[in-house]
Amino acid sequence: MSIDKNSRYRSSHEWARKDGARVVSGISDHAQDALGDIVFVELPEVGKVLKQGEAFGVVESVKAASDVYMPMSGKILAVNEALSGDPALVNREPYSGGWFIAYEPTNPSEWDGLLTPEAYEAEAGKE
Amino acid sequence: MPFIPNTDADREAMLAAIGVKSVEELFSDIPAAHRFPKLGLPAGLSELEALREIEALAAKNLSASNSAWFLGAGAYNHFIPAAVPALASRGEFLSAYTPYQPEVSQGTLQAIFEYQSMAAELFGVDTVNASHYDGATALAEAVLMALNHGGSSRPRVMLPAAMHPEYKEVLRTYLAAFSVELDEYADEPAAAAKRVDARTACLVASYPDFEGRVHDLSGVADPVHAAGAVLVVNADPIMLGLLRSPGSMGADIVTAEGQALGNAMNYGGPFLGMMGATQKLVRKMPGRIVGQAADHDGRRGFVLTLSAREQHIRREKAVSNICSNQGLVMLQSTIYLEALGKSGLRAVAELCWNKAHYAAKAIAAVPGYAVAGGTFFKEFVVKTPVPASEIVDRLERRGVVPGLALSRYYPARTHELLVCVTEMNTKAQIELLAQSLKEASV
Amino acid sequence: MNLRPEPLAFELSSPGRVGVALPKCDVPASPVPAGLLRPELRLPEMDELTVVRHFTRLSQKNFSIDTEFYPLGSCTMKYNPKANEVAASQPGWKGAHPLVADERNQGSIELIWRLQESLKAIGGFSAVSLQPAAGAHGELSGVFMIRAYHLARGNPGRVKMLIPDSAHGTNPASCTMAGLTTVTIPSDADGGVDLDALRAACDETVAGIMITNPSTLGLFERNIEKIAKMVHDAGGLVYGDGANMNALTGVLRPADVGIDVMHFNLHKTFSTPHGGGGPGVGMVGAAPVLAEYLPGPIATRKDGTYAMAMPSKSIGRMKAFYGNFGVLVRAYTYIRMLGEEGMRRLAESAVLNANYLKARLEKAYPIKYPRRCMHEFVAMGNFAEGVHTLDIAKRMIDYGYHPPTIYFPLIVPEALMVEPTETESKETLDAFVDVMLKIAEEARTDPELLRGAPHATPVGRLDEVAAARCPVLCYRG
Structure with missing residues (x-):
């Protein structure tokens, strides 16, 4: 299981990483491994405003589908269009090419409540 | 029993393998007060007896297999290739x-x-x-x-x-x-x-x-x-x-x-x-x-x-x-769809179109009847001189099923009949329908 | 099995071929307005023999009950007597129309009425509706009924449906379609409903519980009366999922233990063919408290005359007309042939066959809940290093057996759910046991053989990932 040291995490396996004023999110290596080959990712419309913990999309494998949740509240600025043509990006590069959304955080202090890489690694390792 | 093959001897051998004495023992989890109720069903019948009974029931229906059929409204009489x-x-x-x-x-x-x-x-x-x-x-x-x-x-x-x-x-x-x-x-x-x-x-x-x-x-x-x-x-x-x-x-x-x-x-x-x-x-x-x-x-x-x-x-x-x-x-x-194929499905549709339009003209020519306007395919509404439900009742008794009296769904629309014509209807049947409607109007 | 590749119909097509001759038009043609005509219709063109060979060859690429033992858990793949088919093909049924007046459809309505009465007797219900077309459709009807009942009593806040974690996926999906929320109730160590968790969930927002009994683990819920009482005391109602009724005909009437509304799958318990996916019938039966809420119309009898009528507080129609009538004829034929004695014998033999298989296989295939089973049992396929349930299932195909249901219920890891039904003989079961034991041995000695299975089928394991990533859902010529 690889962990991106520059990200923070939710226990539901989403990561969040600061990128200037934006935050970028996707799912962790642990999550993509548990789901298996990703066949489809449903992403929100740009401009949508979502609260922390709200489902913003769905990630599907052949035999499973999981909601993915906002690590922080925010307004969607961009979604990863490449995933529609190549959903396997999530399997290959969960922390880079396989990102899901970029958003403007509406409550930046939520960052401090997210799991640190070490805390997430310890929690995910128990599963 | 023909659909339950195991004999008493088989059952005994299987019970022994499981390690129980009786079939009843397998049901010990079922609340005893309600176990093995009498259902009140009749005794079972042989295949021959059951089919005789069912054939007799089926024969009580009015069927498109022996009528001149002009009723659609959601269920249609079309040809089914063998x-x-x-x-x-x-x-x-x-x-x-x-x-x-x-x-x-x-x-x-x-x-x-x-x-x-x-x-x-x-x-x-x-x-x-x-x-x-x-x-x-x-x-x-x-x-x-x-x-x-x-x-x-x-x-x-x-x-x-x-x-x-x-x-x-x-x-x-x-x-x-x-x-x-x-x-x-x-x-x-x-x-x-x-x-x-x-x-x-x-x-x-x-x-x-x-x-x-x-x-x-x-x-x-x-x-x-x-x-x-x-x-x-x-x-x-x-x-x-x-x-x-x-x-x-x-x-x-x-x-x-x-x-x-x-x-x-x-x-x-x-x-x-x-x-x-x-x-x-x-x-x-x-x-x-x-x-x-x-x-x-x-x-x-x-x-x-x-x-x-x-x-x-x-x-x-x-x-x-x-x-x-x-x-x-x-x-x-x-x-x-594969048996009819490209030309066959089109031919069925053309037969429906042509026969329905022929029937509409024939009915419109009967005194007292009028056909609603607009483009139609195989079904159209006919205005009737007497209540449509009475026409349906009279004609069905003679083996002509003229369509749906719209009053079934719209009680106020008493004098309207929805007629359906398909490839199953011959010219002679269409003429019989027009003639029967004429007789029913007096 | 036919192993040769079969072309698609479009690939067998040749311009100008015709499979069916139609009558010449015997009336004058009427022109179709040009703007309405479709420019082209790309359907295949074949002669009749090509069509016949095409579908005959396709049929030979299927496993079926008529050709192989099909111990697919939860699906009740019992033999479908041929008399059912003859009964359903009577011209008086096939040519009957649902909008002809009841007095000229007395045969159809009387058959529906008789089947309703039979199913009332088998379930202990006060009324039944045969309109729903499938188990999930019956479930949806039942959940609508429960919701309508609470609304009629001025309780719009009862929106919570309790569902054990072993339930079929249709249960929670049906609740969502009825605007209800679902609360999952865990199973206890014995595979039954955890009563403490249930008690904690029973509050004034409970609409009811949906319970499958025997459960999807093949186990009878011994606390069923306690569960029903707990939910009733909280003001809720009890829905019974009758998918597993094959264990209970003539053994237990579900209404006797507190079930308020329930569906039976006539295509499981009452031997109507599964048809590669349907059609089924999800008959709904109700106790007096819900009888008037049933979907309809349903058949009624007065002075020897039959009529279709709507129950007084009906949730309405679940489909157009009166249900999958052709399937009703088959189920009625079966019940008529079995009769009172046959109904009990059916369940007894189904349960005996399952327990026999379990007794002979449980040493080789571990069982998570090793209690007495009912008509089916759930084993596990992860006993050999590097071999999964999927591999065992695929290897069974090589020996000419349809695999059991796999990876369900979700609460058993690597689940293998085996349901033999009552229509299989001891000889068939013994031969199956021999093969299963041999596969268990192969799993240890030659795991590669299992992972590469099946070996003798028209296609091997298909790349489902690629199929889902870039879906090809239609022929692209």
């Missing part, structure tokens, strides 16, 4: 389950793929699913799909006033739990489409409508799409052998009752709910879908796919709860 039941009744199709194990279900899976391909061509859409329970539930699920697609800010659904009344009832049952506004329109779909707004999830058009009218749908899709809504068209699949497809006129979701494609009327079931959609809506579509795949040697095969939409994976978040569908009916329709 190959259709002969092939569909093979045990390998009949007694197979849902094709969850693709290696031993390629027959069923390829048949579904061929059905999806042909139905998508008929409808003019990208994808068709493997079936719903009937045309009414297919339409209800299409409306749910449009509501789901539109989200909570679009609670309004526009429906044609002249839609099959039972379809409307099913829709109301399905939507009872949600705050949805069902808004009926009585004008042309193209006019109604101008009233689609930002609160509307979809506009439903019937093609043709319940009274047989074929509306021009060419101007409908643009205003619907401009308002961000979805166009749902409920069509007659036989008519689509001749007339423009809903998809070619911009429909996003197309549904149909597929019974007419090779299936008997059967007192209303089992029928075939057909549903197709454009590519962008496919992952919101309910029902099973078959896709093409390859094995490790590159051999082509077929599998159930996009399953993450369905209840066995998504449970409470599934797009629908549908599981069992109308597989065997779909198979019959697949065989029907």
Whole structure:
């Protein structure tokens, strides 16, 4: 299981990483491994405003589908269009090419409540 | 017993292997007070006796097999080629389950793929699913799909006033739990489409409508799409052998009752709910879908796919709860479409068109009767000089089934008869109908 | 099995071929307005023999009950007697129309009425509706009924449906379609409903519970009466999922233990063919408290005359017309042939066959809940290093057996759910046991053989990932 040291995490396996004023999110290596080959990712419309913990999309494998949740509240600025043509990006590069959304955080202090890489690694390792 | 093979000796040997003394012991978990009740069913019959009884019951019905039949209104009397039941009744199709194990279900899976391909061509859409329970539930699920697609800010659904009344009832049952506004329109779909707004999830058009009218749908899709809504068209699949497809006129979701494609009327079931959609809506579509795949040697095969939409994976978040569908009916329709083929389906549709128009002229010529205006395909409304229900009652006793008295659904419309003419009706039958209507008017 | 590749119909097509001759038009033609005509219709063109060979060959690529033992758990793949088919193909049924007046459809309505009465007797219900077309459709009807009942009593806040974690996926999906929320109730160590968790969930927002009994583990819920009482005391109603009724005909009437509304799958318990996915019938039966809420119309009898009528507080129609009538004829034929004695014998033999298989296989295939089973049992396929349930299932195909249901219920890891049904003989079961034991041995000695299975089928394991990533859902010529 690889962990991106520059990200923070939710226990539901989403990561969040600061990128200037934006935050970028996707799912962790642990999550993509548990789901298996990703066949489809449903992403929100740009401009949508979502609260922390709200489902913003769905990630599907052949035999499973999981909601993915906002690590922080925010307004969607961009979604990863490449995933529609190549959903396997999530399997290959969960922390880079396989990102899901970029958003403007509406409550930046939520960052401090997210799991640190070490805390997430310890929690995910128990599963 | 013929269907329960194990003898008392077998049972004894099996009980010994399990390590119990009696079959009753296997049921010790069942509350003793309620165990092995007397049901009050009659004693079992032999096959011969049971079939005699059932044949006698069946003979009590009025049947299209020995009448001049002009009744449609949602269940249609069309010709079924002999190959259709002969092939569909093979045990390998009949007694197979849902094709969850693709290696031993390629027959069923390829048949579904061929059905999806042909139905998508008929409808003019990208994808068709493997079936719903009937045309009414297919339409209800299409409306749910449009509501789901539109989200909570679009609670309004526009429906044609002249839609099959039972379809409307099913829709109301399905939507009872949600705050949805069902808004009926009585004008042309193209006019109604101008009233689609930002609160509307979809506009439903019937093609043709319940009274047989074929509306021009060419101007409908643009205003619907401009308002961000979805166009749902409920069509007659036989008519689509001749007339423009809903998809070619911009429909996003197309549904149909597929019974007419090779299936008997059967007192209303089992029928075939057909549903197709454009590519962008496919992952919101309910029902099973078959896709093409390859094995490790590159051999082509077929599998159930996009399953993450369905209840066995998504449970409470599934797009629908549908599981069992109308597989065997779909198979019959697949065989029907392939047996008739390109020219055959068109020929059936042309026969319906020509005979219906001939019948309309013949009836309009009978004093006291008038045929409603507008373009029609195989059904049309006739204004009658005496109550239509009386005509139906008198004629049915003589083996002529003239159509549906509209008062069955609309009590105030006492003098209107919905007549259906198909390739099954000969010229002589049409003339008999006109003559019988004449006699019934006096 | 037919192993040769079969072309798609479109690939067998040849321009100008015709499969069916139609009568010449015997009336003058009427012109179709040009703007209405479709420009083209790309359907295949074949002669009749090509169509016949095509579908015959396709049929030979299926496993079916008529050709192989099909121990698919939860699906009740019993033999479908041929008399059912003859009964359903009578011209008086096929040519009957649902909108002809009841007095001229007395045969159909009387058959529906008789079947209703039989199913009332088998379930202990006060009324039944035969309109729903499938199990999930019956479930949806039942959930609508429960919701309508609470609304009629002025309790719109009862929106919570309790569902055990072993339930079929249709249960929660049906609740969503009825606007209800679902609360999952865990199973206890014995595979039954955890009563403490249930008690904690029973509050004034409970609409009811949906319970499958025997459960999807093949185990009878011994606390069923306690569960029903707990939910009733909280003001809720009890829905019974009758998918597993094959264990109970003539053994227990579900209404006797507190079930208020329930569906039976006539295509499982009452031997109507599964048809590669349907059609089925999801008959709904109700106790007096819900009888008037049933979907309809249903058949009634007065002075020897039969009529279709709507129950007084009906939730409405679940489909157009009166249900999958052709399937009703088959189920009625079966019940008529079995009769009172046969109904009990059916369940007894189904349960005996399952327990016999379990007794002979449980040493090789571990069982998570090793209690006495009912008509089916759930084993596990992860006992050999590097071999999964999927591999065992696929290897069974090589020996000519349809695999059991796999990876369900979700609460058993690597589940293998085996349901033999009552229509299989001891000889068939013994031969199956021999093969299963041999596969268990192979799993240890030659795991590669299992992972490469099946070996003798028209296609091997298909790449489902690629199929879902780039879906090809129609022929593209």
